[in-house]
Amino acid sequence: MGAILREPGKYEGKTICAATRMYSLKEIAAALSKSTxxxxxxxQVSNEEFANSLPDVLADLFVDYFGYINDYGYYGPGTVEKVEWAAKQARGKLSTLEEFLEKHPYKLE
Structure with a gap:
């Protein structure tokens, strides 16, 4: 945010993909294991198995959503490059997922 306020013209019309970096689902699971x-x-399961694990009203929505992410990335085509560019624009130190989970532990019951 500080970079944008410092040079608003430079970022006019740009989309900032707010992430420190992209994490694989295995990396996220490992971080959650450590935190919890x-x-x-x-x-990874089939679309059908995933859909069957969800309430009917959500199944199609989530299967389509995760299918899109699988095909195009979280921020659409070029996700990795978009995140890398945005992270380079930040002023100061960005928090990693692990650092975030240390400050805000995730609770599993």
């Missing part, structure tokens, strides 16, 4: 003290694993 519980074994969290990433397991």
């Amino acid at each position: 003290g519980k074994n969290v694993v990433y397991k």
Whole structure:
């Protein structure tokens, strides 16, 4: 945010993809395991198995959403490059996922 306020013209019309970096689902599971003290694993399942694990009203929405991310990335085509560019624009130190979870532990029941 500080970079944008410092040079608003430079960022006019730009989209800032707010992330320190892209994490794989296995990396996210590992960070959650460390934060919660519980074994969290990433397991890829078929669209049908995933849909069957959700309430009917959400199944199609989430299957389509995660399919889009799988095909195009979280921020659409060029996600990795967009995140790298945005992270380079930031002033100061960005928080990693692990640092965030240290300050805000995730609770699993």
